[in-house]
Amino acid sequence: MRDKIRVKFEKTGMMKFIGHLDVMRYFQKAIRRANIDIAYSEGFSPHQKMSFAAPLGIGLVGMGEYFDIEVYSIQGSSEDMKNALNNTMVDGFKVVSLRKLPENVPNAMSSVYAADYTVTIHGDNIKLSPKELSEKIIAFYNQDTIITEKETKKSTRMLDIKPLIYSLTSVDGVTKMCLSTGSTDNIKPELVMQKFCETYLGIEYTEDPILFDYQRDEVYTNVAKEGEAMKLVTLEDMGEVIEG
Amino acid sequence: MIKPALRDEILLKIEKPVRYLGNEVNMVKKDPTNVDIRFAMCFPDLYEIGMSHLGIQIIYDMLNRRDDIYCERVYSPGLDLDKILREENIPLFSLETQEPVKNFDFLGITLQYEMCYTNVLQILELSQIPLLAKDRDDDMPIVIGGGPCVYNPEPVADFFDIFYIGEGETRYYQMMDLYKKCKSEGLGRKEILKKIAEEIPGMYVPALYEVTYNEDGTISSFEPIYDTVPSKVKKEIEWNMSDTFYPEKPLVPFIKATQDRVVLEIQRGCIRGCRFCQAGMIYRPVRERNVEFLKKLAVSMLESTGHEEISLSSLSSSDYSQLKELVYFLIDEVRTKGVNISLPSLRIDAFSLDVMSKVQDIKKSSLTFAPEAGSQRLRNVINKGLTEEIILNGAAEAFRGGWNKVKLYFMLGLPTETEEDMEEIAILSDKIARLYYDTVPKEERHGKAQITASTSFFIPKPFTPFQWARMYDKEDYIGKARVVNAKMKSMLNHKSLKYNWHEADVTVLEGVMARGDRRVSKVILEAYRLGCMFDAWSESFSNDKWMQAFENTGISIDFYNKRERDLDEILPWDFIDAGVTKEFLKREWKRALEEKVTPNCRAACANCGLKPLGGAICNER
Numbered sequence: 001m002r003d004k005i006r007v008k009f010e011k012t013g014m015m016k017f018i019g020h021l022d023v024m025r026y027f028q029k030a031i032r033r034a035n036i037d038i039a040y041s042e043g044f045s046p047h048q049k050m051s052f053a054a055p056l057g058i059g060l061v062g063m064g065e066y067f068d069i070e071v072y073s074i075q076g077s078s079e080d081m082k083n084a085l086n087n088t089m090v091d092g093f094k095v096v097s098l099r100k101l102p103e104n105v106p107n108a109m110s111s112v113y114a115a116d117y118t119v120t121i122h123g124d125n126i127k128l129s130p131k132e133l134s135e136k137i138i139a140f141y142n143q144d145t146i147i148t149e150k151e152t153k154k155s156t157r158m159l160d161i162k163p164l165i166y167s168l169t170s171v172d173g174v175t176k177m178c179l180s181t182g183s184t185d186n187i188k189p190e191l192v193m194q195k196f197c198e199t200y201l202g203i204e205y206t207e208d209p210i211l212f213d214y215q216r217d218e219v220y221t222n223v224a225k226e227g228e229a230m231k232l233v234t235l236e237d238m239g240e241v242i243e244g
Numbered sequence: 245m246i247k248p249a250l251r252d253e254i255l256l257k258i259e260k261p262v263r264y265l266g267n268e269v270n271m272v273k274k275d276p277t278n279v280d281i282r283f284a285m286c287f288p289d290l291y292e293i294g295m296s297h298l299g300i301q302i303i304y305d306m307l308n309r310r311d312d313i314y315c316e317r318v319y320s321p322g323l324d325l326d327k328i329l330r331e332e333n334i335p336l337f338s339l340e341t342q343e344p345v346k347n348f349d350f351l352g353i354t355l356q357y358e359m360c361y362t363n364v365l366q367i368l369e370l371s372q373i374p375l376l377a378k379d380r381d382d383d384m385p386i387v388i389g390g391g392p393c394v395y396n397p398e399p400v401a402d403f404f405d406i407f408y409i410g411e412g413e414t415r416y417y418q419m420m421d422l423y424k425k426c427k428s429e430g431l432g433r434k435e436i437l438k439k440i441a442e443e444i445p446g447m448y449v450p451a452l453y454e455v456t457y458n459e460d461g462t463i464s465s466f467e468p469i470y471d472t473v474p475s476k477v478k479k480e481i482e483w484n485m486s487d488t489f490y491p492e493k494p495l496v497p498f499i500k501a502t503q504d505r506v507v508l509e510i511q512r513g514c515i516r517g518c519r520f521c522q523a524g525m526i527y528r529p530v531r532e533r534n535v536e537f538l539k540k541l542a543v544s545m546l547e548s549t550g551h552e553e554i555s556l557s558s559l560s561s562s563d564y565s566q567l568k569e570l571v572y573f574l575i576d577e578v579r580t581k582g583v584n585i586s587l588p589s590l591r592i593d594a595f596s597l598d599v600m601s602k603v604q605d606i607k608k609s610s611l612t613f614a615p616e617a618g619s620q621r622l623r624n625v626i627n628k629g630l631t632e633e634i635i636l637n638g639a640a641e642a643f644r645g646g647w648n649k650v651k652l653y654f655m656l657g658l659p660t661e662t663e664e665d666m667e668e669i670a671i672l673s674d675k676i677a678r679l680y681y682d683t684v685p686k687e688e689r690h691g692k693a694q695i696t697a698s699t700s701f702f703i704p705k706p707f708t709p710f711q712w713a714r715m716y717d718k719e720d721y722i723g724k725a726r727v728v729n730a731k732m733k734s735m736l737n738h739k740s741l742k743y744n745w746h747e748a749d750v751t752v753l754e755g756v757m758a759r760g761d762r763r764v765s766k767v768i769l770e771a772y773r774l775g776c777m778f779d780a781w782s783e784s785f786s787n788d789k790w791m792q793a794f795e796n797t798g799i800s801i802d803f804y805n806k807r808e809r810d811l812d813e814i815l816p817w818d819f820i821d822a823g824v825t826k827e828f829l830k831r832e833w834k835r836a837l838e839e840k841v842t843p844n845c846r847a848a849c850a851n852c853g854l855k856p857l858g859g860a861i862c863n864e865r
Contacts, residue, residue, distance in 0.1 A: 013245040017261040022498045029269070029496060029550030032581075040582045044605040048582075059256050088550075090267050091245045122252070208253040 002039050002049075002070045004101040006108060006239045007085070011062040015092030020055035026093070027067060034084040039070040053108035053219055053235060054115065054181055057188065064116075064218035066235045068101065068108045077244035099239025111221040112182040114166055114232055117189040118217055119175040122210040126201070130173035136200045137170035148195050161187055161195070166230070168192070178232075181219065189214050249337040250325075258324045262498045263291035266339030269496035270548060272308040272315070276341050280312040280424055282348040284338050284385065287319055287356070288363035289780065294319040295495065296503035298557065299391065300354060303412045305491035313420060316340035316348075320363045321370065323777070323784065329370050336370035345371040349423065351385040353404075355393035358757035359750060359780040361400055365772040368403065375769065377405050377451060382433045386423075394448075395479075395526050396706040396817040399757050399764035401450035405437055409820055410446045410480030411512075411527075413488050419444050441473045446480035449473070453819065455762055461803055463761065463814040478821040479526070481857070485512060486534035490541055493548040505553035505586065506545040510538060510570065514559035515845035515861065517852075519627045519836050520616070520655065522705035523559055525824050528852060529859030530845060535566035539573055546578060554578065555586040562591035563846075571599050579603065592638030597645050607690060610649035611642050617658060618668030624839045625660050627832075632672065639676050643683045649694045650676055655702040656724040656745075659713045659836065666724055670731035670741070673697045677737035693740040697732070699725060701751040705758050706817040707824060709832035715755045715805040721748035749787040750779070755805045761816040764804070766797045825853035 011023065018026070028048050031038050040046035049070035056062045075081065078098045085095040105111070121128070128136075140146070143162065150159040164180035164187045179187040193212050194205040205211065220232035248255065248265055255261040276282060285304055287294025294300065300317070307315035316338035321329060329336065335344035345351055351371065353364055365375055368387070374380050377387065388406040389397060397407040408415065422443060426436040441449040452473045456464045468475050482488055494506065513530035514523065542554055554574065558564060574585050585603045590596040592611055600609065615630050617623045623630065639650060654669050673695050680693035701721045704713045716724075725745040732743045756764060771793035778784040794801060809815065811830055818826075828851060835842060842850050845861050855862035 014248050014255075014265050014267060017255050017265060018498050019262075022262060022500075025500065026269075026498055028552070032550035032552065033269075033547065044603075044608075045584060046582045058261070059252070088269070090269055090271070092267065207256055210252050210256070 001103065002072065003074055004068055004070055004105075004107075005074070005081075006066060006068050006099050006101050006235060008096045008098075008236045009062075009065050009067075010094045010096060011056065011065055011092065012094075013061075013092040015090070016059055016061045019058050020052070023056075024050070024052060024067075030085060030088050030093075031069065033088040034081070035075070036069070036081060036084070037071050037073045037075055039072050051107045051109050054112045054186075056216055057190075059214070061213070061215040063215060064096075064234070064236070065216070066108045066219055074100070074242060076242075078242040080244065081242075097236055098242070099236060100242050101239045105238050106221075108235060110183075111235065111238070112219055113180070113222040113230075114178055114220045115181040116176065116178050116217040116220075118215045119177070119189055119193060120213050121173065122213050125209050125211050126203070128201070130170075133173060133175070134170040137168060137175060137196070140196050140200045141165065141168040146195060148191055150191070161191065165192060166232075176217075178220075246340075246342050249334070249342040254325070254328055258328070259322055260291075260499055263319065264321070264325065264337075264339070266317070266342070268498060269550075270493040271340060271495060272304070273340070274308070274314045276314055276343070278311075279314040280427075281314070281350070281420055283307055283313060283315040283350045283352060284318050284345045284348045285315055286317070286345075286351060286353045286367055288353055288360045288367050289320050289778075290322060291319040291497070292499060292501045295497045295501040297354065297356065298507045298509060299412060301491045301494050302489055303352070303416065304495070305493075306413065306489040307416060307420075309489075310417070310420070312424070314340070318345055318351075318367070318371075320366060320778070326366065326370065326777070335372045336367065346373055346385065348385045351387045353387065353389050354391040355389050355397075355400070356391050357780060358393060358399075358754050359785075361757060361768045362772045362776045362779055364400060364403060365769065366777050376402050378402075380405070380433065384433075386433070386437070392522065392526065395522065395820060395822060396759065397448065397450070398762045398816040399760040399768060401762050402765040402769075404450065405433075406440060407448040407450070408446055408480070409448055409477050409822075411482045413482040414480040415444055415446050419447065438470070438473070442470075445478055448477045448820070450762075461800075462810075463816060466814060466816075466819055476819060476821045479823055481823070482512075483531070483858070485531045486537040492541065492544045494545060496549045496551070503555070504551070505555050505584075506542065506549060506551045507555050507557050508538060508542055508545070509533070509557045510561060510564050510567075511558045515563050516560060516629060517627055517832075517842055517844060517850065518616070519625070519709040519832055520658065520702060520705075521559075522708050525707050525829075525852075526822050527559070528823055528845075529854045529857075529861050530563070531860070532564060532566070535570050535573075538566075538570055539577075542574060542578065546581075546583060552582060553584040553586055555588065558589065560591075561587065561589050562593075562596065563844075568595060575599070575602055592642060594641065597642055601645060606646040609647070610651050610694075610696075611639065611647055612651045612653070613638070614653040615672065616653065616655050617661075617665060618654060618670075618672055619665045621839060622658060622661060622665045622668075624841050625836045626655075626658055627836070627842055629841070629844065632675075635672070636675065636679055640679055640683050643680050643693075646690065648680060648684075648690050648692070650696070652676070652695065652697040654697060654699045656699045656728070657702040657716055657721060657751075659710060660839075661724075663727055666727045667731040669697060669699065669728050670735055670743075673732065673741050673743075674735035674737050677735075677740040680740070681737075693737070694742070695737075695740055696742045696744065697728075698744040698746075699728060700746050701748060703751060703755050703758055706815070707820075707822045707829070709829050709836055711759070711815065711829065712809040712811060712833060714808040715752070717806070718748040718752050721751060747782070749790075750785065752801060752805060753779070753787075753790055756801055759816070760804050763799060767793050767799045770797050823852075823854050823857065828852040 039049040053066035146162040166178040168177045197205045224231040389404045390408040394407045511532040513527040704710045774789040
């Protein structure tokens with residue numbers, strides 16, 4: 001059984017314009033540059049054993065992004081490997097932590113359950129005092145249902161996103177939310193803000209001009225047993241620090 | 245971090261915003277206020293294409309080794325961003341500092357293929373630099389062209405201040421020093437250009453030459469305006485390929501570039517002397533890089549980039565004398581670390597089949613042969629040393645080794661070509677298919693043989709023995725492809741054969757651009773005014789607009805394409821000394837018509853003109 005390592009990283013500044021596939025390519029090469037002893041598949045075109053948690057859309061800053069790798073061997077401590085990777089990063093990418101996963105922990109992609117987002121008004125594109133914003137966000141979240149149109153590849157369906165918004169607050173002009181994330185019931189913060197704009201601000205949601213800046217702060221898994229209430233743990237905390 | 249030149253709204257709207265952001269691994273960062281010279285290096289096509297080009301990476305690395313120079317990059321904005329830049333009057337910017345190109349000292353543009361010429365105008369216009377060199381004032385960057393197309397720069401002469409004729413490694417430092425000196429003396433643009441033309445070998449400043457024409461449209465004279473400016477511009481050659489500039493830390497794009505791999509140029513030039521091949525003539529003599537130098541480079545480039553593939557690059561890799569040592573080194577040392585090895589342009593023999601079976605999946609890969617002509621007679625005309633026997637032996641060996649896919653490349657429209665020569669393309673393809681069924685017993689076959697023959701149309705290029713040859717009309721070219729296609733369909737094994745041919749529109753235009761004179765710049769300008777851009781991309785190429793441009797400017801395609809030029813005619817590129825002499829080219833043209841083969845450089849010296857310059861291969865014996 002090969003060791004699995006979970007890497008947490010930040011994607012900031014203009015690197016927010018790099019798409020998910022290119023982020024994967026970037027880290028595949030970074031891992032080679034940093035001499036991490038990553039495991040490869042068999043065959044004529046071996047590829048690295050790597051699995052990303054949740055793709056982040058173009059234009060979003062990520063402060064708690066994750067991927068898992070399988071390695072043939074662990075060289076040094078968490079800190080050593082983190083430094084090796086950070087020595088080869090470009091501005092805008094930074095490895096925050098690197099941890100070994102216990103054997104029974106599912107991989108990053110299948111464990112994603114929720115994510116925290118921070119949303120701020122882009123420049124002064126919406127004229128609204130922090131106090132007003134806060135009140136309207138509270139009113140918006142206090143609705144019994146929040147019915148939105150959710151577009152899938154095939155069709156558009158009506159969906160109540162209220163139960164998928166685990167929290168929503170706005171303080172000093174900074175709006176924070178925790179949203180259901182992952183392969184089922186994936187909710188994007190843009191969808192929440194679009195509905196908010198249309199129903200509580202009475203304005204059309206646009207991307208030109210941009211109304212909001214989005215940042216994903218953290219990604220969580222749910223460790224609750226069946227029947228228990230939701231219990232969120234960061235993907236990072238599922239791993240253990242490798243001591244030198 | 246640098247602030248992007250484009251605001252978020254634009255970056256979110258356009259396709260692949262990463263093309264315009266820079267910040268790649270191994271990008272050079274400098275404080276632009278701390279350098280004396282700012283150089284913008286441009287490949288006039290999309291980022292993915294331009295980033296795949298080794299030459300720019302060599303010059304980028306070379307210029308940035310100096311503390312007083314900051315070399316940055318710029319590529320053609322896609323059509324979506326092009327529109328926005330025009331609408332919002334945003335000047336084209338460099339990737340590194342995201343600052344307007346018009347504020348730089350130099351704008352270097354590499355000319356790798358003729359169909360990028362309208363993109364050159366796009367780059368200039370979006371940079372807010374006047375399209376014509378004569379309209380630029382002292383504040384504008386000096387626009388300098390390089391690359392293989394500068395062996396006839398005349399069709400774009402009006403748009404450039406300087407052309408650097410030859411290999412980039414040799415004269416840039418000297419030119420930069422002279423530029424600094426001129427600047428410190430307060431010289432203006434015209435004086436600086438004249439000094440460069442006078443003092444730096446390989447530099448052609450078109451404004452300093454005057455061309456007159458005969459009544460029949462051919463050139464009557466081509467002379468420098470000043471006595472101090474050389475009448476012949478001599479191409480620059482890097483003689484020591486193992487002690488020269490090579491980027492140990494090449495740039496690593498975020499998006500997948502055409503060459504998403506480490507490129508190792510193992511040698512420059514070619515010993516073969518194929519008469520249609522411009523690269524084989526202008527990069528003479530062949531110069532190998534030392535194998536130890538290459539091993540070291542391969543390892544350091546893989547380490548600094550993290551690329552998962554390395555590709556050997558040269559015109560004919562099989563002719564590299566240390567190939568076995570290099571390839572087995574790569575297989576032993578880097579393949580074990582999950583790195584793929586890609587080996588283009590290998591002759592098919594026991595060695596290459598062994599190597600290919602180690603580095604590729606036989607079931608998926610195919611064998612490639614480039615006979616270029618279907619008949620032995622025509623292969624003799626073009627001096628392609630590949631015989632039918634070599635092809636069939638190579639193919640048989642490969643079939644026994646498990647391959648069943650073969651790709652064949654041919655040209656149509658070669659000098660002296662007959663209908664028989666065209667049909668021989670189908671006959672040779674069929675022979676290879678038959679060979680597969682004869683060689684491999686039924687129970688060992690992996691399905692049918694898959695023979696794919698592709699033809700392109702031959703375009704005569706300057707400084708080749710075929711530079712005097714005529715071309716044909718679009719309809720003639722299509723007719724030639726039809727002959728091949730009909731013959732293919734009539735072959736016994738036609739179910740195992742596939743035939744592809746190229747469109748002929750672009751061929752005709754490329755012909756005019758390749759051998760045109762200064763008057764052709766009017767057509768290029770007019771085509772651009774009519775909206776032509778990205779002509780190398782079939783989805784944006786508009787033949788109608790180009791034809792309109794010829795009509796509007798009164799320039800005749802036939803004059804440039806359909807004349808067989810007289811051997812005494814002054815050719816637009818005659819002012820360049822490309823190493824190979826005109827006597828040699830004439831001799832080779834004559835031998836071609838006599839169907840005589842000329843041995844390769846290693847077998848015998850053909851006295852092409854390079855020997856007196858002191859090439860190692862020329863003086864081996």
